[in-house]
Amino acid sequence: MPLFYDARIRAYLYQVIAVGLVLLVAWVMFSTASANLAKQDIATGFGFLARQAGFVITETAITYEPTDTIGRAILVGIANTVKVSLLAAILGTIFGLLVGIGRLSHNPVLSRLMLAYVEALRNVPLLLYLLLWYSLIISTFPPVKQAIQMLPGVFLSNSGLVMPALHWESGFAALVTAILVGIVAATFVARMLGRQRVVSGKDRPVALIATVAFLLPLVAALLLANISVTWDVPELGRFRLSGGYHLRPEFVALLLGLTLSVSANVAEIVRAGIQAVSKGQWEAATALGLSRARTLKLVILPQALRIIIPPLTNTYLTVFKNSSLAIAIGYPDLVMVSNTIMNQTGQAIESIAIFMGVYLGLSILISLVMNWYNAKVALRER
Amino acid sequence: MTQIDTLIGDPSLTSQREAPPAPKGRWLSAYFGTPGNALITILCLGTIFALAKLAIGWLFIDATFVGTPAECKATIGACWPFLSAKMRYIFFGFYPFEEQWRPLTAMLLFLGACIVSMVPRVWGRGLLIAWIAVVLPVLYVLMAGGYFGLTVVPTTQWGGLPLSFMLSFIGLACALPLGIALALARASSLPAIRILGVSFIEIVRGVPLISILFMATVMLPLFMPNGITIDKLIRAQVAIILFAAAYIAEIVRGGLQAVPKGQVEAGHSLGLHYWQIMRKIVLPQALKKVIPPLVSLFIGFFQDTTLVTIVGLLDFLDTVRTAMRDPEWQGIAVLEGYVFAAVVYFVFSALMGAYSRFLERYFRTTHD
Numbered sequence: 001m002p003l004f005y006d007a008r009i010r011a012y013l014y015q016v017i018a019v020g021l022v023l024l025v026a027w028v029m030f031s032t033a034s035a036n037l038a039k040q041d042i043a044t045g046f047g048f049l050a051r052q053a054g055f056v057i058t059e060t061a062i063t064y065e066p067t068d069t070i071g072r073a074i075l076v077g078i079a080n081t082v083k084v085s086l087l088a089a090i091l092g093t094i095f096g097l098l099v100g101i102g103r104l105s106h107n108p109v110l111s112r113l114m115l116a117y118v119e120a121l122r123n124v125p126l127l128l129y130l131l132l133w134y135s136l137i138i139s140t141f142p143p144v145k146q147a148i149q150m151l152p153g154v155f156l157s158n159s160g161l162v163m164p165a166l167h168w169e170s171g172f173a174a175l176v177t178a179i180l181v182g183i184v185a186a187t188f189v190a191r192m193l194g195r196q197r198v199v200s201g202k203d204r205p206v207a208l209i210a211t212v213a214f215l216l217p218l219v220a221a222l223l224l225a226n227i228s229v230t231w232d233v234p235e236l237g238r239f240r241l242s243g244g245y246h247l248r249p250e251f252v253a254l255l256l257g258l259t260l261s262v263s264a265n266v267a268e269i270v271r272a273g274i275q276a277v278s279k280g281q282w283e284a285a286t287a288l289g290l291s292r293a294r295t296l297k298l299v300i301l302p303q304a305l306r307i308i309i310p311p312l313t314n315t316y317l318t319v320f321k322n323s324s325l326a327i328a329i330g331y332p333d334l335v336m337v338s339n340t341i342m343n344q345t346g347q348a349i350e351s352i353a354i355f356m357g358v359y360l361g362l363s364i365l366i367s368l369v370m371n372w373y374n375a376k377v378a379l380r381e382r
Numbered sequence: 383m384t385q386i387d388t389l390i391g392d393p394s395l396t397s398q399r400e401a402p403p404a405p406k407g408r409w410l411s412a413y414f415g416t417p418g419n420a421l422i423t424i425l426c427l428g429t430i431f432a433l434a435k436l437a438i439g440w441l442f443i444d445a446t447f448v449g450t451p452a453e454c455k456a457t458i459g460a461c462w463p464f465l466s467a468k469m470r471y472i473f474f475g476f477y478p479f480e481e482q483w484r485p486l487t488a489m490l491l492f493l494g495a496c497i498v499s500m501v502p503r504v505w506g507r508g509l510l511i512a513w514i515a516v517v518l519p520v521l522y523v524l525m526a527g528g529y530f531g532l533t534v535v536p537t538t539q540w541g542g543l544p545l546s547f548m549l550s551f552i553g554l555a556c557a558l559p560l561g562i563a564l565a566l567a568r569a570s571s572l573p574a575i576r577i578l579g580v581s582f583i584e585i586v587r588g589v590p591l592i593s594i595l596f597m598a599t600v601m602l603p604l605f606m607p608n609g610i611t612i613d614k615l616i617r618a619q620v621a622i623i624l625f626a627a628a629y630i631a632e633i634v635r636g637g638l639q640a641v642p643k644g645q646v647e648a649g650h651s652l653g654l655h656y657w658q659i660m661r662k663i664v665l666p667q668a669l670k671k672v673i674p675p676l677v678s679l680f681i682g683f684f685q686d687t688t689l690v691t692i693v694g695l696l697d698f699l700d701t702v703r704t705a706m707r708d709p710e711w712q713g714i715a716v717l718e719g720y721v722f723a724a725v726v727y728f729v730f731s732a733l734m735g736a737y738s739r740f741l742e743r744y745f746r747t748t749h750d
Contacts, residue, residue, distance in 0.1 A: 015574035022578060029605040036604050107419055108412055109426040123731035124724045125685035128699055132720040139716040324590035328692055335592065348600045356589045356597075363588030 033349070048345050049074070055340055057332045059248055070341055077337030078358060084254055084333065085323040089316050091255075092262025099263055100270030101296065114267065121264035126257060127325055134253035134329040153233045153244070160252065162234045165245035171227030178221035182214040189213040250331035258319050265315045272311075273304035317366055321359065334358060454714050464715035465722055468705040472719070475541015475696045481533065485544040488524040491517070492547060500737055502744060521548075537615040541696030543726070545615075549687040549697065553622035554630075554680055560623065561630025562669075566660060568631060569638050579631075586628035592689050594621045599693045618690050626683055633675050637668030670745065677738035681731045688727075699723055 037044055049071035056066055061079035064072060102114040121129075138158050142148060147157035153164045190210045197203060221227075234244030277300050285295035326333040334355050342351040414420040444459025454461035465472075474482045495517045499509055525544065527534045540548075567579030586594065598621035599614060606612065641664050649659035691700040702719040706712070 011572050015572050018578055019574050032607050033605050036606075036608070105422070106412070107422045107426070109423050109430075113426050113430065119732065119735075120728070123681075123728045123735065125688040125699065125727055127688045127691065128720060128724055128727065131699075131703065132717070132724070135716050135720070139713075321590040324592050325689070325692075327592065335590070335596075339596075342600070349604065352593065352597055352601055356593050359590060359593065360585060360588040364584060 037349075042346050044347075044350070046350055048341075048347055048350070051345075053341075055344065057337065058330075059251060059332055070345070073337055073341065074334070074354060077332060077334035077355075080331070080337075081320075081323050081326075081333040081335075084251065084258065084326070084331065085316075085320045088255055088258035088262055088319050088323070092259045092319070093266050093312075095259065096263035096266025097270055100267035100274070103267060103271045104274060118264045118267050121260055122268075126261050126322060127328055129260065130253055130257040130325055130329055133256050134249060137249040137253055147236060149236075155234060155236060158249065159246075160249045161247040162244045163247070164234065165232040165243075167230045167232050169228040169230060171221075171225045174221045174225035175218075175227060178217040181217040185217065186210040186214040248331075250326070250329050253329055254323070254326050254331045257325075258322060261322070262315060262319050265318070266312065269308055269311045269315065270304070273308035274300055276307050277303045313366060313369075317363055320362065324359075451711055451714050460718050460721075461711075461715050462718070464705075464711050464718050468708070468711070468719075471542075472698070472701050472705050472722075473542045473544075475545065475701045476539045477541060478533070478535060478539065481527075481535060484524045484527070484532065484535075485540075485542070488521050489544050489547065491524075492521060492544075492551070496551075502741070537613050540615065542701045543698045545696065546684075546687055546698040549619060549622060549690060549695075550680075550684040553619060553626055553687070554683055556623045557626035557630055558676075560627040562634050562665065564627055564631035565634035565638060568635055583628045583631050586625055587632070591621075591625050591686055592692050594625050595689060595693045597621070614693075615695065618693060618695055622683070622687065622690075626679075629679055630676065633672050633679060634668060636675075637670075637672035638664065640671050641667045673745065674738050674742045677734060677741060681734045681738070684731060684734070685727060698726070 034044070050069055052066075053068055053070045053073040054066050055073070057064055057073065057076055059080060060076050061083045062076055064076045099114050099117060102110050103118070105111045105114075137160075141156060141158040144157045144159050147155040147162075150156055155162045187210075190206055193204055193206045193209065232243050232245075234246075235242055274296075281299055281303065282295060285299045290298065323333055324335040327336045327339060330336070338351045338355040342348050345351075412419075413423045440459050442459075444457055445462060446454045446457050446459065447462050449463050451461075451464075454463060470479070470482060474485050477485055495513070498504060499513070523529050523532065525535065525540065525548075526537075564579050564583055567575050568583060570576050570579065595618060598617040602617055603611065645663050645667065646659055649663045654662070687697060688699040690697050691703070696704070702723045706715050706719040
C-alpha cells in the first residue's frame with residue numbers, strides 16, 4: 001500500500017507543504033526586498049529611531065520638541081492614539097447606554113428617534129462623518145484673527161477652542177494621590193456597609209459616609225501639601241493665539257466622530273443584551289413592586305451585562321483601530337506620525353512594521369482575553 | 383424618511399416587549415400616559431421639530447437651485463447647482479467624458495444583476511456560472527475597453543461610484559472562498575495548518591485596514607522583483623480581499639461551531655473523506671446559519687472601501703471631495719457634497735440592511 005494512503009502520513013505531508021510554501025514566499029519576498037533596498041541605497045534597521053525627528057507635532061499628549069528623537073515622536077503618536085480612543089470609548093459607552101435604553105422605551109416617539117439616530121450613524125461611512133465634522137468646524141467658525149471671545153480668556157475660532165490652562169507649580173502629585181486614595185476609601189466603605197446591611201439589616205446613609213470617605217484625604221492634602229497654581233491665560237495677538245490650552249478642530253472632529261460611532265454600536269449591543277434577558281425577570285420584578293428604572297438597574301442590566309461584554313470588547317477594539325482614520329483630517333496619531341517619518345527617512349518597511357506591531361500587540365492582548373472568556377462561557381460539547 | 387419607516391415597520395427590529403397595543407380610543411396614553419412620558423414626548427418632538435426646521439431651511443428654503451457660484455455665495459442655504467454641475471465627475475471621476483455611458487451601463491447592469499441574485503429562489507450553481515461567465519466579463523469589457531471597438535481606458539482613470547462598487551463587490555466575492563478556507567484551516571486538526579490560519583486571521587484582524595492598504599501601496603513594490611509593477615488599483619483590491627477574508631473566516635467559524643459534531647461523525651460512518659464531509663454536509667449547514675451576519679459584514683465593507691481615499695484612489699467619497707475643492711466652487715459648497723455622499727451611502731447600506739433582515743426571516747420560516 002503506498003504511503004500516501006496512510007492518513008497520518010498524509011496529514012504530515014499537508015502540513016509540511018503548507019509551512020514550506022509560507023516559508024518559500026517569505027524568503028522570496030525577503031531576498032527581493034533586501035536586494036531592492038540595497039539598490040536604492042536605503043539603510044535598513046531601526047537605528048533611525050535615535051536620530052533627531054526635526055518635525056513639529058501639533059498636538060502632544062506627552063512633552064515633545066522637534067529636537068527630540070524619532071523614537072520619542074512615535075511615543076507621542078502612540079499616546080495620542082490611546083488618548084483619543086480611550087476618551088471616545090468612555091464617552092461613547094455612556095452615551096450609547098442611554099441611547100440603547102431609549103431605544104427600548106415604551107414611548108414610541110423616543111424609541112423611533114433613537115432608532116433614526118442609530119441607523120443614520122451605522123449606514124454612513126465613519127470617514128465621511130469625520131470629514132463632515134471637520135469641514136463643519138473649519139467653515140462655520142471665524143478665522144483666528146476674528147476669534148470669538150466667549151468668556152474672558154476663552155476663544156473660539158476655526159483653529160479650535162483655546163481656554164485658560166492650569167499650571168501646577170507644586171502639589172500636583174499630592175492632589176492626585178489624595179483623589180485616588182479617596183476613591184479607594186469610598187469604594188471600600190460602600191462595600192463594607194453594603195455587606196453589613198445584608199447581615200444585620202441596619203440601614204445607614206451609605207452615600208453620605210462614602211462622600212465623607214472620599215473627601216477626607218482631599219482635605220488632608222489641601223491642608224498638608226503646599227499647593228500652588230497659576231493660570232496660563234491665552235492672549236489674542238495679531239495673527240495667532242498664544243498660551244492656554246488648545247482644543248484643536250482635528251482632535252474635536254475625530255473625538256466626535258469616534259464617540260458617535262461607538263455610541264451607535266453600544267446602543268445596539270445594549271438593546272440586544274437587554275432583550276435577551278427573559279421576560280419573566282421583568283414580570284417578577286414588577287410583582288415585587290420595583291419601578292421600571294429600578295428593575296432595569298437591579299435586575300436586568302446585571303444579567304444583560306454577561307451578554308453585552310464580549311461584543312462591547314469588540315467595539316473597543318474597533319474604535320482603537322478606527323482612530324487610525326485620524327490621518328484623513330490631520331490629527332497626529334500613531335499612523336500619521338509614522339507616515340511623516342516614512343516620508344522623511346524613506347524607511348517604509350520599518351515605519352509600517354512599528355505601527356502595525358503596536359496595533360497588533362494591543363489588539364492580540366485583548367483578543368486573547370476575549371478567547372479565554374469565550375471558551376469559558378461557551379457551551380461544552382461531549 | 384420612508385427608509386426609516388420601513389425599518390421601523392420591521393418586526394425583527396422593534397422590541398418583543400413593546401407596549402401592548404393601547405385600547406381603542408386611548409392611543410394617546412402611549413404618548414402622554416404619565417407626566418414623565420408626556421415630558422419625553424414633548425422633548426423628543428421639540429428636538430425633531432428643531433432639527434427638521436434647520437434641515438428644511440438649509441436644504442430647501444434658503445437654498446439656491448439654479449445659478450452660478452457667485453449667486454450661491456450670496457445665500458446661506460444649500461447650493462444645489464454645485465451638484466448638478468459636478469454630477470458626472472462625482473459619479474465617474476476622470477473617466478473620459480464621451481465614454482461615460484460605459485461605466486453608467488456597467489453600474490446599471492451590476493445593480494440589476496445584484497437585485498436578481500438577491501432572490502433566494504434563483505440561488506444555485508447556474509447563478510454562479512452566470513456571474514463568472516457573463517456578468518463579470520461584460521462589466522470588465524465595458525470598463526476597460528479593448529474589445530468590440532471600445533477604446534481602452536486605463537484603471538488610473540476609473541473612479542467614482544463604479545470604483546466603489548467594484549472594490550467592495552469583487553473584494554467580497556474573492557474574500558468569501560478565501561475566508562471559508564481560512565475558517566477550515568482554523569478548525570483543522572492539523573496543528574501546523576491551524577497555527578498558520580490563526581496567525582493570519584489574528585494578525586489581519588489586529589491591525590487597522592489603512593495599515594494594510596499602506597502596506598499594499600507603499601511596501602509591496604519593495605517586495606516585487608525588479609521590473610514587475612502591479613497596478614495600484616489591484617494592489618488596493620488585494621489588500622481589501624485579504625482584510626475581508628480574515629473577518630469572513632471568523633464569522634464562518636461561528637457557523638462551523640454551530641454544526642453538531644454528530645454530522646461529521648455521520649459523514650465518517652458513511653465512509654466520506656474530509657473534503658466530502660465539509661463540502662456536502664458541514665459547509666452547507668454552516669453557511670446557511672451565517673448568511674445574515676455575512677450580509678451585515680458586507681455593509682461594513684461597502685463603507686470601509688472609502689478608506690482607499692487615504693492611499694490616493696479616486697473612489698466615490700474621493701470624487702466628492704475633489705469636486706468640492708474645485709477652485710470655482712471652493713468655499714461655497716462646503717457641505718453639499720458630503721450630505722449627498724452620505725445619502726448615497728445611507729440608501730445602499732440601509733437597503734442591504736433591510737435585505738439582511740429579510741434573509742433572517744426567510745431562514746427562520748423555512749425548515750431546513
